[in-house]
Amino acid sequence: GAVVSQHPSWVICKSGTSVKIECRSLDFQATTMFWYRQFPKQSLMLMATSNEGSKATYEQGVEKDKFLINHASLTLSTLTVTSAHPEDSSFYICSARGDGQFIPLHFGNGTRLTVT
């Protein structure tokens, strides 16, 4: 079945540094990728939607300059948390959808980010 790989699975960084998270579709071309954030004991909140080759669409309240999303190829999307702060500590999870596919969306295993 379709697999989405997310890397790294966990990362610890210092406040003020930037962190890049990768989301790869391994056996299909992901025309659309989604980035979610999940705070402890809360639901998954959609941060942004990205289509290959175009700018990401951010949800209301999500700072696009802080959470940079690049979807330069059909198999890779990256989320960069710039100038990370402790309040950015969260579980970030991506999902991917191929052209012509609709459901289910395939999810990565998530990245746990801790900013110290």
Next chain:
Amino acid sequence: AQKVTQAQTEISVVEKEDVTLDCVYETRDTTYYLFWYKQPPSGELVFLIRRNSFDEQNEISGRYSWNFQKSTSSFNFTITASQVVDSAVYFCALSEAIDMRFGAGTRLTVKP
């Protein structure tokens, strides 16, 4: 705007009990999809089921069953003869077009 409500924040049962997780949704679209996912402590999302708005047939998969009622906008999930390994957070989700929106989740604890 689409919305998913999982009113049960936490449920605790004893092994072998049956348990039903509720999900109520709101949408203006006639075409939409509903999902259930399981999130164990390790964090990954495990796909359980998908239903489209035109298919109200209930489904059973082993100990799992789902009851889709358009009249009440509900898509409830029942685990029969629960097991300790069923302990997890369960999310109901709704998709109208491209993206997917999740409910708040229900944390299920199954005690031995």
